[in-house]
Amino acid sequence: xxxxxxxxxxxxxxxxxxxxxxxxxxxxxxxxxxxxxxxxxxxxxxxxxxxxxxxxxxxxxxxxxxxxxxxxxxxxxxxxxxxxxxxxxxxxxxxxxxxxxxxxxxxxxxxxxxxxxxxxxxxxxxxxxxxxxxxxxxxxxxxxxxxxxxxxxxxxxxxxxxxxxxxxxxxxxxxxxxxxxxxxxxxxxxxxxxxxxxxxxxxxxxxxxxxxxxxxxxxxxxxxxxxxxxxxxxxxxxxxxxxxxxxxxxxxxxxxxxxxxxxxxxxxxxxxxxxxxxxxxxxxxxxxxxxxxxxxxxxxxxxxxxxxxxxxxxxxxxxxxxxxxxxxxxxxxxxxxxxxxxxxxxxxxxxxxxxxxxxxxxxxxxxxxxxxxxxxxxxxxxxxxxxxxxxxxxxxxxxxxxxxxxxxxxxxxxxxxxxxxxxxxxxxxxxxxxxxxxxxxxxxxxxxxxxxxxxxxxxxxxxxxxxxxxxxxxxxxxxxxxxxxxxxxxxxxxxxxxxxxxxxxxxxxxxxxxxxxxxxxxxxxxxxxxxxxxxxxxxxxxxxxxxxxxxxxxxxxxxxxxxxxxxxxxxxxxxxxxxxxxxxxxxxxxxxxxxxxxxxxxxxxxxxxxxxxxxxxxxxxxxxxxxxxxxxxxxxxxxxxxxxxxxxxxxxxxxxxxxxxxxxxxxxxxxxxxxxxxxxxxxxxxxxxxxxxxxxxxxxxxxxxxxxxxxxxxxxxxxxxxxxxxxxxxxxxxxxxxxxxxxxxxxxxxxxxxxxxxxxxxxxxxxxxxxxxxxxxxxxxxxxxxxxxxxxxxxxxxxxxxxxxxxxxxxxxxxxxxxxxxxxxxxxxxxxxxxxxxxxxxxxxxxxxxxxxxxxxxxxxxxxxxxxxxxxxxxxxxxxxxxxxxxxxxxxxxxxxxxxxxxxxxxxxxxxxxxxxxxxxxxxxxxxxxxxxxxxxxxxxxxxxxxxxxxxxxxx
Numbered sequence: 001x002x003x004x005x006x007x008x009x010x011x012x013x014x015x016x017x018x019x020x021x022x023x024x025x026x027x028x029x030x031x032x033x034x035x036x037x038x039x040x041x042x043x044x045x046x047x048x049x050x051x052x053x054x055x056x057x058x059x060x061x062x063x064x065x066x067x068x069x070x071x072x073x074x075x076x077x078x079x080x081x082x083x084x085x086x087x088x089x090x091x092x093x094x095x096x097x098x099x100x101x102x103x104x105x106x107x108x109x110x111x112x113x114x115x116x117x118x119x120x121x122x123x124x125x126x127x128x129x130x131x132x133x134x135x136x137x138x139x140x141x142x143x144x145x146x147x148x149x150x151x152x153x154x155x156x157x158x159x160x161x162x163x164x165x166x167x168x169x170x171x172x173x174x175x176x177x178x179x180x181x182x183x184x185x186x187x188x189x190x191x192x193x194x195x196x197x198x199x200x201x202x203x204x205x206x207x208x209x210x211x212x213x214x215x216x217x218x219x220x221x222x223x224x225x226x227x228x229x230x231x232x233x234x235x236x237x238x239x240x241x242x243x244x245x246x247x248x249x250x251x252x253x254x255x256x257x258x259x260x261x262x263x264x265x266x267x268x269x270x271x272x273x274x275x276x277x278x279x280x281x282x283x284x285x286x287x288x289x290x291x292x293x294x295x296x297x298x299x300x301x302x303x304x305x306x307x308x309x310x311x312x313x314x315x316x317x318x319x320x321x322x323x324x325x326x327x328x329x330x331x332x333x334x335x336x337x338x339x340x341x342x343x344x345x346x347x348x349x350x351x352x353x354x355x356x357x358x359x360x361x362x363x364x365x366x367x368x369x370x371x372x373x374x375x376x377x378x379x380x381x382x383x384x385x386x387x388x389x390x391x392x393x394x395x396x397x398x399x400x401x402x403x404x405x406x407x408x409x410x411x412x413x414x415x416x417x418x419x420x421x422x423x424x425x426x427x428x429x430x431x432x433x434x435x436x437x438x439x440x441x442x443x444x445x446x447x448x449x450x451x452x453x454x455x456x457x458x459x460x461x462x463x464x465x466x467x468x469x470x471x472x473x474x475x476x477x478x479x480x481x482x483x484x485x486x487x488x489x490x491x492x493x494x495x496x497x498x499x500x501x502x503x504x505x506x507x508x509x510x511x512x513x514x515x516x517x518x519x520x521x522x523x524x525x526x527x528x529x530x531x532x533x534x535x536x537x538x539x540x541x542x543x544x545x546x547x548x549x550x551x552x553x554x555x556x557x558x559x560x561x562x563x564x565x566x567x568x569x570x571x572x573x574x575x576x577x578x579x580x581x582x583x584x585x586x587x588x589x590x591x592x593x594x595x596x597x598x599x600x601x602x603x604x605x606x607x608x609x610x611x612x613x614x615x616x617x618x619x620x621x622x623x624x625x626x627x628x629x630x631x632x633x634x635x636x637x638x639x640x641x642x643x644x645x646x647x648x649x650x651x652x653x654x655x656x657x658x659x660x661x662x663x664x665x666x667x668x669x670x671x672x673x674x675x676x677x678x679x680x681x682x683x684x685x686x687x688x689x690x691x692x693x694x695x696x697x698x699x700x701x702x703x704x705x706x707x708x709x710x711x712x713x714x715x716x717x718x719x720x721x722x723x724x725x726x727x728x729x730x731x732x733x734x735x736x737x738x739x740x741x742x743x744x745x746x747x748x749x750x751x752x753x754x755x756x757x758x759x760x761x762x763x764x765x766x767x768x769x770x771x772x773x774x775x776x777x778x779x780x781x782x783x784x785x786x787x788x789x790x791x792x793x794x795x796x797x798x799x800x801x802x803x804x805x806x807x808x809x810x811x812x813x814x815x816x817x818x819x820x821x822x823x824x825x826x827x828x829x830x831x832x833x834x835x836x837x838x839x840x841x842x843x844x845x846x847x848x849x850x851x852x853x854x855x856x857x858x859x860x861x862x863x864x865x866x867x868x869x870x871x872x873x874x875x876x877x878x879x880x881x882x883x884x885x886x887x888x889x890x891x892x893x894x895x896x897x898x899x900x901x902x903x904x905x906x907x908x909x910x911x912x913x914x915x916x917x918x919x920x921x922x923x924x925x926x927x928x929x930x931x932x933x934x935x936x937x938x939x940x941x942x943x944x945x946x947x948x949x950x951x952x953x954x955x956x
Contacts, residue, residue, distance in 0.1 A: 050089070054199065106231075271311070273312050302470055327342040379399070516557040608687070
């Protein structure tokens with residue numbers, strides 16, 4: 001049993017907690033009375049520790065010891081079966097306790113030469129760092145030297161004080177009695193930097209605000225501290241404690257570091273992802289500490305696709321990689337494959353490639369970069385493209401710098417002529433540094449440098465999870481994210497993926513060393529893979545491989561096989577390098593590695609033409625189903641459809657033969673393969689039906705197991721083939737199969753049989769149809785004539801009263817919806833009776849016909865002229881803007897009738913009296929409108945004829 005007792009050293013603390021300790025000891029005594037401790041009788045070691053050195057050793061709010069060193073000694077006590085008593089006190093007092101012999105050892109201190117003389121020091125095998133935390137607004141502060149102009153806060157008598165005095169002798173140090181007062185001063189704006197250990201303490205009352213203003217990624221390493229424990233020189237415990245410390249495993253130390261030096265999240269299953277700050281727009285943090293950037297959005301989409309919780313840990317590049325190497329985080333979201341990359345780190349996935357450009361000052365003239373250029377050129381310390389630049393500019397001298405700030409300053413000082421940098425990042429950062437107007441991109445060769453998602457070498461499962469997750473993201477989704485952050489096409493990676501597919505130098509070298517790549521192809525699986533009549537490999541696979549060859553500069557050697565088993569055997573024996581269409585079965589993972597999906601399968605069943613309709617997989621229950629033996633579905637179908645009987649076949653032709661001989665009920669295969677089978681002459685009595693609810697078994701490209709780099713290369717190529725291109729390939733081969741391979745003789749025979757039968761029925765049908773049509777037309781003509789006679793005037797052909805009222809009511813309904821007005825003009829001829837009496841009724845009829853033509857010429861096509869009988873006419877005017885429009889038409893009619901009318905027997909002159917009714921002012925239906933117009937017509941006659949009249953309301 002591990003017994004822990006806290007003994008504060010100072011008297012104030014003792015008095016304050018005297019009662020608590022008495023109660024605690026009483027409870028402890030009761031425990032010993034009723035329970036026998038596991039370590040009862042074992043020795044007890046007293047260990048002095050600092051009570052305020054977070055996160056290594058401190059006292060929590062409940063007065064209990066906590067921290068990495070506390071857990072370290074608890075673990076040793078558990079392993080070695082002894083009791084331990086922590087004595088927690090202020091740092092100087094813990095040393096005094098050790099010197100006075102009141103404790104057995106000091107549990108954690110920094111190694112110094114003086115302490116090595118005073119005590120026996122033993123390494124805890126944990127290195128900690130003292131750091132200077134820098135305010136986020138100090139963009140140009142990259143090294144300790146840059147802090148010379150600023151006051152730096154330190155806790156007096158701490159090791160930070162002497163270290164800063166030694167490393168930065170001109171620095172202004174402001175001393176504080178404790179860390180709390182120093183943090184308060186920093187938040188009050190008195191400090192832009194202060195010295196502390198690896199982490200800021202969450203127990204500080206304004207921790208979040210302090211952490212935002214002095215973020216982790218801005219800290220500058222001050223000194224590496226070898227953490228040790230100290231034992232008095234004459235202590236008999238010395239050798240035994242050294243053995244105890246040596247027995248602590250590396251995994252235990254890693255777990256302690258991750259717990260206390262790692263990053264806290266609510267969900268323990270959350271992946272911690274390192275993020276290198278000051279790399280916008282790829283990755284950075286906002287003023288509020290939120291992660292943002294292109295790579296951040298890519299990982300967030302990865303999180304959605306995989307359902308994995310993630311949290312971003314912003315830091316500077318070096319510390320972020322160090323945290324990953326120490327397994328304090330799980331992965332880094334994107335980093336170049338630099339030469340100095342720790343062997344503890346593994347490249348999990350080539351996530352992105354960024355373009356580099358050459359920058360120089362605008363106001364300085366330099367010769368153009370070419371193979372003869374012999375000036376000084378700056379590059380980043382972690383640049384991976386130095387070899388390519390040296391090949392382009394062999395006479396140039398390249399100098400490495402740690403940051404953009406140092407590169408720009410070196411250029412301004414004349415130490416270098418210019419520098420190569422990540423184009424998108426440099427543009428953003430130069431704006432932030434107010435140097436965008438001073439630098440210009442000079443003509444030079446653009447080089448694309450890869451960024452990799454990094455994991456720890458001991459976590460290959462995570463690396464595979466990362467690869468699988470990103471392979472689920474479509475090229476279209478990647479392009480959409482990239483367009484949000486990268487605006488210029490020449491700087492993009494995904495947007496131009498189809499054309500250039502940038503490969504890393506390692507990938508290009510690998511392909512150059514492995515030519516040609518041997519590909520196994522099935523010779524009799526059309527339209528996916530087959531050998532045509534001319535002996536050439538053809539089909540979907542061949543077209544996909546041709547696209548990959550062109551875009552990746554790969555040389556493929558296609559080798560046809562009759563049996564798929566032979567392909568598997570040869571790729572296992574490494575006589576082949578890859579196979580285009582294959583399912584990723586577990587037993588194949590021994591000798592093959594697989595790409596992302598190559599092609600998707602749509603399933604269909606082939607059955608007799610009179611077989612039952614099959615739309616779902618469950619309807620195959622109790623059926624005998626033939627399936628190609630190499631399909632994964634051949635093994636899974638009985639589990640998917642209970643009661644089904646699976647008969648495996650070597651090829652689709654065998655399945656068709658079994659179906660024709662009634663030895664199976666259905667043949668199950670892909671739509672593409674099935675479509676060809678149905679075009680054969682012996683399959684004329686078969687049909688194919690789609691099944692949508694069967695599992696999707698996408699085909700992948702299998703690569704021999706020792707060709708792992710080829711998987712990433714092919715994935716890039718496959719990703720470049722978008723859905724539109726895949727659909728075009730599919731349509732090409734699907735159309736080809738419909739128009740080729742049909743037995744034309746048999747087809748013509750069937751067509752003639754169908755045509756002969758159809759002609760007989762067609763002849764009878766046409767004859768009967770002609771008879772019916774003639775009868776229908778006669779009846780329709782009669783009905784039309786009767787309708788016309790019922791609605792039109794016999795003499796003039798104008799609509800009569802019945803049709804007029806119908807049209808007015810329809811017009812009223814429409815105009816009420818549209819809030820428009822209409823007018824009804826009632827016309828009565830003046831002088832018509834005299835013409836009729838003098839020249840006879842024929843002359844009167846001729847005059848009425850003439851008048852009908854005149855009236856129709858005075859109105860629009862949308863208006864209507866009707867004859868009520870005798871010499872009375874009505875004009876319906878629709879869609880008027882104002883009642884004055886009706887008056888204009890009336891005046892036009894009067895003008896036309898004032899002219900002599902030429903008839904067969906001579907010229908006559910007649911007048912007309914017009915009454916006008918307006919909807920909705922005068923009435924709202926046909927009867928009332930006609931009545932009102934008739935009334936106004938009589939008023940016009942009373943006023944002297946040959947005129948028109950409105951209502952009194954209209955005149956007013």
